[in-house]
Amino acid sequence: MKTIPVSTRVNGDSVEFLCAPEETLLDALRNRLGLTGAKEGCGSGDCGACSVLVDGRLVCACLVLAAEAEGAEIATVEGMAEGERLHPLQRHFIDSAALQCGVCTPGILVAAKALLDHNPDPSDEEVRYWLAGNLCRCTGYDKIVRAVQSAAAEMRGA
Amino acid sequence: MSVTKPLPHDSARLHVTGAARYVDDLPVPAGTLHLAFGMSGVAHGRIVAMELDAVRAAPGVVAVLTAADLPFANDVSPVAHDEPLLAADAVQYLGQPLFLVVAETHLAARKAARLGRAEIAADPPLLEIDAALAADSRFESGPITWQKGDTARALASADRVIEGSIAFGGQEHFYLEGQAALALPAEDGMVIHSSTQHPTEIQHKVAEALGLPMNAVQVVMRRMGGGFGGKESQGNALAVACAVAARATGKPCKMRYDRDDDMMITGKRHDGRIDYRVALDGTGRITGVDFRQLMRCGWAQDLSLAVADRAMLHADNAYDIPAMRIENHRLKTNTQSATAFRGFGGPQGMLGIERVMDHVAHATGRDPVELRRAQFYPEMGSQSPGITPYGMPVEDFILGALVDRLSDSADYAGRRKAVADWNAAHRTLKKGLALTPVKFGISFTLTHLNQAGALVHVYQDGSIHLNHGGTEMGQGLHRKVAQVAAAAFGVEPDRVRITATDTGKVPNTSATAASSGADLNGMAVKAACDTIRDRIAELLAQEHQSEPRRVHFAGGKVFVGDAEISFAEAVDRAWRARVSLSATGFYATPKITWDRLKGQGRPFYYFAYGAALTEVAVDTLTGENRILAAHILHDCGQSLNPALDIGQIEGGYVQGAGWLTTEELVWDDTGRLRTHAPSTYKIPACSDRPRVFEVALWDGENREETIYRSKAVGEPPFMLGISAFLALSDACAACGPNYPALDAPATPERVLAAIRRARGEAE
Ligand code: FES
Ligand code: FES
Numbered sequence: 001m002k003t004i005p006v007s008t009r010v011n012g013d014s015v016e017f018l019c020a021p022e023e024t025l026l027d028a029l030r031n032r033l034g035l036t037g038a039k040e041g042c043g044s045g046d047c048g049a050c051s052v053l054v055d056g057r058l059v060c061a062c063l064v065l066a067a068e069a070e071g072a073e074i075a076t077v078e079g080m081a082e083g084e085r086l087h088p089l090q091r092h093f094i095d096s097a098a099l100q101c102g103v104c105t106p107g108i109l110v111a112a113k114a115l116l117d118h119n120p121d122p123s124d125e126e127v128r129y130w131l132a133g134n135l136c137r138c139t140g141y142d143k144i145v146r147a148v149q150s151a152a153a154e155m156r157g158a
Numbered sequence: 159m160s161v162t163k164p165l166p167h168d169s170a171r172l173h174v175t176g177a178a179r180y181v182d183d184l185p186v187p188a189g190t191l192h193l194a195f196g197m198s199g200v201a202h203g204r205i206v207a208m209e210l211d212a213v214r215a216a217p218g219v220v221a222v223l224t225a226a227d228l229p230f231a232n233d234v235s236p237v238a239h240d241e242p243l244l245a246a247d248a249v250q251y252l253g254q255p256l257f258l259v260v261a262e263t264h265l266a267a268r269k270a271a272r273l274g275r276a277e278i279a280a281d282p283p284l285l286e287i288d289a290a291l292a293a294d295s296r297f298e299s300g301p302i303t304w305q306k307g308d309t310a311r312a313l314a315s316a317d318r319v320i321e322g323s324i325a326f327g328g329q330e331h332f333y334l335e336g337q338a339a340l341a342l343p344a345e346d347g348m349v350i351h352s353s354t355q356h357p358t359e360i361q362h363k364v365a366e367a368l369g370l371p372m373n374a375v376q377v378v379m380r381r382m383g384g385g386f387g388g389k390e391s392q393g394n395a396l397a398v399a400c401a402v403a404a405r406a407t408g409k410p411c412k413m414r415y416d417r418d419d420d421m422m423i424t425g426k427r428h429d430g431r432i433d434y435r436v437a438l439d440g441t442g443r444i445t446g447v448d449f450r451q452l453m454r455c456g457w458a459q460d461l462s463l464a465v466a467d468r469a470m471l472h473a474d475n476a477y478d479i480p481a482m483r484i485e486n487h488r489l490k491t492n493t494q495s496a497t498a499f500r501g502f503g504g505p506q507g508m509l510g511i512e513r514v515m516d517h518v519a520h521a522t523g524r525d526p527v528e529l530r531r532a533q534f535y536p537e538m539g540s541q542s543p544g545i546t547p548y549g550m551p552v553e554d555f556i557l558g559a560l561v562d563r564l565s566d567s568a569d570y571a572g573r574r575k576a577v578a579d580w581n582a583a584h585r586t587l588k589k590g591l592a593l594t595p596v597k598f599g600i601s602f603t604l605t606h607l608n609q610a611g612a613l614v615h616v617y618q619d620g621s622i623h624l625n626h627g628g629t630e631m632g633q634g635l636h637r638k639v640a641q642v643a644a645a646a647f648g649v650e651p652d653r654v655r656i657t658a659t660d661t662g663k664v665p666n667t668s669a670t671a672a673s674s675g676a677d678l679n680g681m682a683v684k685a686a687c688d689t690i691r692d693r694i695a696e697l698l699a700q701e702h703q704s705e706p707r708r709v710h711f712a713g714g715k716v717f718v719g720d721a722e723i724s725f726a727e728a729v730d731r732a733w734r735a736r737v738s739l740s741a742t743g744f745y746a747t748p749k750i751t752w753d754r755l756k757g758q759g760r761p762f763y764y765f766a767y768g769a770a771l772t773e774v775a776v777d778t779l780t781g782e783n784r785i786l787a788a789h790i791l792h793d794c795g796q797s798l799n800p801a802l803d804i805g806q807i808e809g810g811y812v813q814g815a816g817w818l819t820t821e822e823l824v825w826d827d828t829g830r831l832r833t834h835a836p837s838t839y840k841i842p843a844c845s846d847r848p849r850v851f852e853v854a855l856w857d858g859e860n861r862e863e864t865i866y867r868s869k870a871v872g873e874p875p876f877m878l879g880i881s882a883f884l885a886l887s888d889a890c891a892a893c894g895p896n897y898p899a900l901d902a903p904a905t906p907e908r909v910l911a912a913i914r915r916a917r918g919e920a921e
Contacts, residue, residue, distance in 0.1 A: 138384055
């Protein structure tokens with residue numbers, strides 16, 4: 001089978017891997033790099049469980065080919081904490097009980113971080129619509145919105 | 159004490175760092191093979207021939223198995239032995255697994271599965287409930303009927319009779335983690351990792367399929383990414399497929415359903431229709447209700463009998479109605495086999511009576527809350543408790559006080575007026591309001607399932623390790639159970655470690671279902687902890703010339719008379735004194751007895767209660783709608799963990815509202831499910847979250863002796879979502895003089911149809 005060599009940076013580290021032409025970035029992250037934080041909830045771009053950042057842009061890793069990651073900067077949930085120190089979003093998700101089964105959590109954290117990176121002071125409405133592509137079957141979303149808002153407040157130094 | 163504290167989920171840190179592993183995340187041994195089913199494209203017929211050469215020749219394919227290749231039982235059903243893993247002859251729904259592809263990768267297996275050709279002599283499929291009823295296609299020989307009082311007489315002598323019916327849709331579980339299993343061949347048996355609510359069932363079915371005793375199969379389950387009932391029996395097929403393929407190839411085998419396959423293959427909530435006739439006396443009081451519940455069970459029996467029973471058991475909800483007749487039909491169709499889903503039939507039964515209340519309020523012009531309130535069962539403490547249609551006294555009823563409290567705090571009267579004013583002033587956007595109660599029975603209705611076991615070890619350093627029969631699917635069960643253990647030993651919960659649910663540690667478990675996880679397993683764990691604690695207390699009492707009952711465990715210390723030592727030291731002393739620091743615990747729910755055929759007895763240990771007020775807005779030109787506000791007051795007894803309980807309530811409400819509003823399953827007339835992915839099947843999204851969402855816990859405790867007087871919380875809040883549906887009905891009713899008779903799910907199309915009915919326009 002034809003394989004394509006890819007060199008990229010994942011969470012700040014240089015990474016090289018071989019992939020099949022039709023292989024998705026999600027499969028490469030999970031199966032080749034052992035980064036199983038991003039999940040496959042649908043495989044069709046509709047649930048957001050596979051959310052990662054490619055060059056700072058929020059994407060569904062299930063809709064990106066692994067080969068497209070050549071030369072790109074990838075960020076996944078595994079890179080959010082600095083060592084033992086959790087990112088404020090991670091801490092507030094724990095403290096606000098904004099998770100239950102946890103399968104949606106990595107994707108939502110990555111998406112929320114992307115939001116706060118370009119809009120540090122979003123309204124509830126903006127949070128709700130920004131996260132509308134990240135499905136959660138367990139929580140009913142209320143605590144998720146609250147956790148994002150309290151993390152945003154902390155990050156603004158409020 | 160550690161119980162009642164709002165501690166986070168025990169895996170929360172793993173969840174937020176992406177380190178929590180689900181079955182599909184487990185590292186697998188090199189050479190692991192991957193499986194996919196080839197599925198039927200026809201809903202009903204007989205297999206004439208299968209052409210699988212192209213499948214076998216496809217890249218990466220190692221083996222292809224059909225029913226003829228299965229060495230032992232070809233059955234993955236939980237009860238009735240009517241669900242072959244692979245169809246042998248008859249095809250009974252579109253999507254049914256026909257053959258199993260074993261390949262080097264997941265993608266190779268799925269691609270190859272598409273290359274199979276099955277020649278099927280098609281018969282006309284039975285798809286709809288009315289067609290099944292006409293053909294007398296059903297489970298059990300006829301409908302089940304329960305009767306309290308004389309409904310026929312109530313109807314004959316009524317001042318007024320109201321009739322109607324409500325159709326309701328099914329619901330896809332949409333656990334965000336799809337079904338998955340991994341089989342690892344062991345020296346003489348099989349180890350299975352399965353995303354299942356019922357490890358013992360997986361063990362049982364795998365053992366049957368391999369012709370092994372149950373002791374040769376070990377099932378391990380660390381966590382699920384959501385279950386909601388959809389992993390009570392629906393994981394059997396994957397685990398058995400992996401086990402059979404692993405045995406055939408000698409290699410580890412893994413299977414996960416892609417989302418579309420998951421939705422095409424697995425069962426969902428039962429859809430159907432409820433027809434009702436209601437007798438009213440001269441004062442507008444309901445004197446009798448006759449229900450006919452039609453439930454579409456799909457092709458196999460699965461858990462449908464118990465689900466349908468629970469629909470009957472909730473046909474009364476909160477209301478003391480002198481005469482009630484409930485006739486329930488379990489209809490067999492050529493569709494996916496409907497299965498357990500949060501509420502397990504209860505939501506359907508409750509929707510029927512809440513619809514009746516809504517209809518009667520509209521017909522009599524009474525305020526719907528006042529009407530409901532007037533017909534409530536007597537409150538707890540009353541001399542003569544109400545009796546349910548199945549003969550159980552309702553001794554713990556608190557909805558009178560609870561609904562009053564919610565009406566006050568959410569300002570029902572003020573909102574009612576504001577909504578009326580808004581509707582008088584606006585033509586296009588109409589608002590609606592509803593406040594509905596929930597009374598939900600807690601216990602498995604199959605009485606023997608109400609048991610649980612636990613295994614607790616205390617190590618020399620004072621750390622505690624425990625296992626119990628319950629499974630973690632996001633509900634926080636392990637956290638609650640750890641809190642129970644910590645309270646028993648008087649230590650902090652972080653001293654307690656719970657590892658994967660494992661059939662090798664605690665045997666013969668019931669499914670984690672019926673909201674019973676914490677009730678049953680919490681008690682079993684407490685029993686085990688108490689045993690060890692009593693042994694330590696006895697030793698220390700001897701050493702200090704005191705009595706065991708004067709030894710106390712609190713704050714990480716043990717107090718004996720005037721002396722105090724650390725828990726770890728107490729444990730160390732016990733170990734040196736050769737006292738066993740390991741124990742099992744067992745619990746069986748008391749007081750319950752139930753004869754399901756007669757419909758008489760006490761199927762439930764107690765009831766859990768709650769109420770929700772929902773306000774909505776409807777665009778009468780498009781049928782689009784929004785939840786503007788939701789206010790909830792819910793009874794968890796003395797909550798074991800308010801943070802987790804409120805999470806269950808919020809999630810349950812939203813999921814319940816989703817069932818009745820946006821979540822629509824559509825089959826075409828060949829029996830093909832057309833909504834088999836989130837692109838077409840809409841569960842609530844973050845943008846649907848109610849603008850105002852207030853949730854509070856009722857301050858009370860369980861009158862029965864449950865674990866720290868708490869109440870079960872998994873399912874009951876789901877039915878709070880009925881208030882969202884009836885608020886939409888209320889908004890439709892504001893459009894014209896007639897009763898809108900809204901059907902569920904209330905998609906924009908159905909809302910528009912209801913508005914036309916309200917206006918008296920042709921449909
Ligand atoms: S798995 Fe990528 S969006 Fe669902
Ligand atoms: S916590 Fe389970 S899907 Fe969000």
